[in-house]
Structure formats: structure tokens, C-alpha cells
Amino acid sequence: MKYHIWTEGCQMNVADSQRVASALEHLGYQSTDHAEAADVIVLNTCVVRQSAEDRAYGRLSSLRPLKDRRPDLVINLMGCLVGVKGNPRLKERFPYVDVFSPPSDPGPLLAFLTQDETYKMEQAQTQRRYAYMDGDLALPVEERGQLVMAHVPVVYGCSHACTFCIIPFRRGIERSRPAEDVLVEVRSLVAQGVKEVTLLGQIVDRYGVDQPEGPGLSGLLRLLHPIEGLERIRFLTSHPSYMTDELLDTVAELPKVMPHIEVPCQAGDDQVLQNMKRGYTAGDYHRLVERIRQRFSGNGSAATNGSAANGGSANGGTAVNGSYPPVSIATDVIVGFPGETAEQFQHTYDLLEELRLDVAHLARYSTRQGTVASRRMQDDVPEEEKMRRFRLLEELQERIVAEINARYLGSTVEVLFEEEVKGRWKGRTPTNKLVFVQAGRDLRGQVQPVQITWTGPWSMQGSLL
Numbered sequence: 400m401k402y403h404i405w406t407e408g409c410q411m412n413v414a415d416s417q418r419v420a421s422a423l424e425h426l427g428y429q430s431t432d433h434a435e436a437a438d439v440i441v442l443n444t445c446v447v448r449q450s451a452e453d454r455a456y457g458r459l460s461s462l463r464p465l466k467d468r469r470p471d472l473v474i475n476l477m478g479c480l481v482g483v484k485g486n487p488r489l490k491e492r493f494p495y496v497d498v499f500s501p502p503s504d505p506g507p508l509l510a511f512l513t514q515d516e517t518y519k520m521e522q523a524q525t526q527r528r529y530a531y532m533d534g535d536l537a538l539p540v541e542e543r544g545q546l547v548m549a550h551v552p553v554v555y556g557c558s559h560a561c562t563f564c565i566i567p568f569r570r571g572i573e574r575s576r577p578a579e580d581v582l583v584e585v586r587s588l589v590a591q592g593v594k595e596v597t598l599l600g601q602i603v604d605r606y607g608v609d610q611p612e613g614p615g616l617s618g619l620l621r622l623l624h625p626i627e628g629l630e631r632i633r634f635l636t637s638h639p640s641y642m643t644d645e646l647l648d649t650v651a652e653l654p655k656v657m658p659h660i661e662v663p664c665q666a667g668d669d670q671v672l673q674n675m676k677r678g679y680t681a682g683d684y685h686r687l688v689e690r691i692r693q694r695f696s697g698n699g700s701a702a703t704n705g706s707a708a709n710g711g712s713a714n715g716g717t718a719v720n721g722s723y724p725p726v727s728i729a730t731d732v733i734v735g736f737p738g739e740t741a742e743q744f745q746h747t748y749d750l751l752e753e754l755r756l757d758v759a760h761l762a763r764y765s766t767r768q769g770t771v772a773s774r775r776m777q778d779d780v781p782e783e784e785k786m787r788r789f790r791l792l793e794e795l796q797e798r799i800v801a802e803i804n805a806r807y808l809g810s811t812v813e814v815l816f817e818e819e820v821k822g823r824w825k826g827r828t829p830t831n832k833l834v835f836v837q838a839g840r841d842l843r844g845q846v847q848p849v850q851i852t853w854t855g856p857w858s859m860q861g862s863l864l
């Protein structure tokens with residue numbers, strides 16, 4: 400029996416697909432890259448952008464002839480297209496889909512395949528569902544011993560109501576996983592060869608807020624840190640309003656927690672931010688970036704066991720002989736939000752130019768049905784203008800990142816290697832910069848010092864020392 404999984408969208412979906420694969424392998428299924436050869440096909444979907452949603456519909460329609468030829472084929476539609484409450488219209492439009500599953504939940508598919516009534520009842524109870532999903536994650540066979548980096552969801556859903564965002568409607572309210580479950584899963588992943596875990600949440604820095612008796616994200620990082628064999632820990636995505644000094648101190652202090660912060664600003668204009676209901680101002684975001692940098696510069700209270708000031712950070716984030724920033728910061732920006740004027744866009748441009756962040760994930764606004772913006776705001780910035788603003792930020796960011804990365808030239812950095820790509824080994828620095836080296840040996844899963852010999856905006860090259 401074979402399964403085939405097609406995944407669209409964010410890291411949370413990638414992690415969800417991994418869970419489905421693991422569960423199917425528990426039932427005796429094996430993975431195949433070819434949908435035509437599969438007995439079970441899972442489409443794990445995303446609706447954050449219209450293009451992603453269109454791809455899911457296209458893929459779904461393309462399976463129709465296969466299902467007609469092989470009625471025993473099981474088709475499972477999963478993820479944000481289905482949503483937490485289910486979507487009756489999908490059932491009408493795609494009657495040949497056998498199972499509809501909400502995001503992060505392999506339960507309906509397993510119940511369908513096993514016809515297990517007891518299990519179906521258990522699925523109705525959220526706590527039990529978590530226990531099943533989180534207790535014993537076995538990586539899919541093809542990833543065991545091969546996968547160096549894994550994503551581990553720690554917060555499901557989101558209770559914010561950013562006006563452009565469909566996530567709260569599709570993934571439900573915010574729920575943190577018990578720390579014990581996360582520990583069990585990370586230990587299990589490490590035992591299977593994983594060296595780096597990235598803790599995932601829509602607002603990961605709110606981890607534990609809904610479980611007052613348990614640890615917050617800082618506490619969780621401290622619990623995970625001693626796991627033997629685990630080399631690196633990252634987390635994403637943070638929300639500017641919840642990034643505490645305690646969390647920054649923890650990141651700066653713990654050697655295995657990487658100095659890379661993903662914290663979206665979305666816009667640099669206060670009125671646009673208010674229209675988005677983000678809950679902070681451009682000034683707040685500016686101060687946050689300063690606070691993060693200060694924490695890692697040797698001026699912050701926690702940067703006492705290694706920082707730019709004394710020539711080496713706790714987490715290997717500082718150049719041995721270079722002068723690159725000891726912490727990297729990534730952001731998300733949406734251009735062309737309803738009502739965004741040229742002047743308001745300029746404020747976003749100015750903010751990025753001033754802050755000089757390491758990464759800006761850029762998106763052009765598109766209306767998502769069901770969001771507050773879709774009901775109350777008019778998508779009134781013309782497409783060409785959205786594209787113009789997008790390109791301006793893209794060019795700005797490319798220049799900034801090229802300049803930041805050039806500061807790595809000649810430095811020695813610790814690189815965790817993931818895989819060989821076209822004869823070169825690919826890995827990442829603590830600050831999440833992509834590095835390629837030539838090596839005549841297997842480097843998978845190894846952390847090695849690398850001297851940087853070339854830098855560009857998107858990657859660097861270096862030599863093993």
C-alpha cells in the first residue's frame with residue numbers, strides 16, 4: 400500500500416504532512432512520489448494567497464480521472480482549504496474526495512482508513528487528539544537518518560484578528576501543546592537523526608499563554624536545550640507585541656538557540672497597521688528591533704557569556720574575525736493593503752531602509768474571502784501599483800542584504816550542513832544564512848567551521864577549515 404502527499408504553503412503545513420506520513424507508515428503504507436501509483440493521496444492545502452488556493456483546485460481537478468479509473472483510491476483533502484469547521488461547499492463541488500481533514504489533524508483520514516469507531520470518538524476530544532498526534536512521532540522512513548532539520552508545531556491556531564488574515568478562521572483559536580509532548584517529540588526526532596528543530600506557531604512567542612501552569616516559550620527553550628544530540632533550536636513566527644526581554648535573554652544566553660528572530664512588521668505606516676489591526680505602531684516595531692540588537696550587542700543584560708562586544712556569542716552567532724551583526728532579523732511585509740497611499744507605502748520603505756533587516760518576505764495584498772478586510776475594505780490599490788511597490792522593496796532589500804552579507808567575508812562561521820546539492824554541500828549559519836562549500840566527504844548533520852570566501856544577497860560560499 401502506498402501513499403502520496405502533496406503539500407502547499409507554510410512550514411506548519413510541511414510539519415502537518417510529516418505527521419500524516421508518520422501516521423500512514425504506522426498503518427503500513429509506504430511513500431511514493433507518483434500520485435498514479437498511490438492508494439492514498441493527501442492534498443495538504445493553503446489559502447493564504449489566491450494562487451495557492453487555485454493550485455489546490457487545479458490539483459484536485461486533475462485527480463478526477465484517476466479516481467474515475469480507480470474508485471478504491473482514497474483522496475484526502477486537508478488543511479486551510481477545508482478549515483477547522485469543514486466546508487460543505489467543497490463536498491458538493493468535489494464529491495469524489497473521500498475525506499476532508501482540518502489543518503494539523505490526520506485523524507479523519509486515519510478513522511476512514513481504519514474504520515475505527517472508537518478512534519472516531521476519540522477524535523472529538525481535543526486533548527486525546529493531541530495525545531495521539533504528539534506522543535510518538537516516527538519520521539517517514541525516507542526521512543529517517545536523512546532529515547537534519549525538522550519543524551515542530553508548538554502552538555496551533557491564532558486568536559488574533561489581523562484584518563487581512565484567514566488563519567484564525569481556518570486553523571481555529573490559539574492552543575499550545577503541553578511542554579511534555581513537545582519534549583517527547585523532539586527527543587524522538589533527535590533519536591532519528593534530526594540535529595535542528597524549529598518550533599512553530601502563528602504567534603510562537605505566545606506559547607503557553609493559554610496554559611498558565613506550564614512554561615512559556617523561554618521555559619520551553621530551556622527544557623529542550625539539554626537534549627543530547629540536539630545541536631540547534633529555532634522558533635518562528637513571533638509577534639512584535641509579545642517579544643519579551645526574558646525571551647531575548649534566553650535566546651542570547653542559550654548556546655543551542657540560534658540568534659535569528661522572525662518578527663513580521665507587515666507595514667511601516669501607523670494608519671495601515673491600525674487598519675490591519677496589528678496592535679503596534681511603526682515606532683513600537685522600530686524600538687523592538689533596537690531592543691533585539693542591543694540584547695546581542697553586549698549592552699543588553701543577558702549578553703554576558705559571549706557577544707559581539709567580546710568576540711564570540713553563546714550560540715556561535717558572532718564572527719571569529721569578521722564584523723557581521725551577531726543577530727539576524729527577518730520580517731514580513733504586505734504592500735498594497737486596502738487604502739494604502741503612496742505616502743503610506745513610503746513609510747514602509749523608509750522603515751526597511753532604516754532598520755536594514757536580514758530578510759523581508761514580501762507579499763502583494765490579495766483579498767481572502769472570509770477575512771475582515773474582505774468584508775469591510777475595498778481592494779483599491781491597482782495591481783500594477785502593488786507590483787511597483789513590491790519591486791521597489793525587493794530592490795531595496797536585495798541591496799541591504801548584499802551589504803549585510805558582505806560583512807561575513809573572511810569570517811569563520813559555524814555551519815550545520817543539511818544536504819548535497821549539485822556537488823556542493825549546503826548548510827546554514829546560526830544567523831540562518833545559506834552557505835555552500837565544496838567537500839570530498841559526507842557532511843550531513845555536521846556542524847563545521849567555514850571560512851567565508853564569497854557573499855551575495857541570497858547565499859555565501861566558503862571553505863572548510
Ligand code: SF4
Nearest residue numbers: 557559561564566601
Ligand atoms: S497574521 Fe495576525 S491573525 Fe494571521 S496568524 Fe498572524 S497574528 Fe494571527
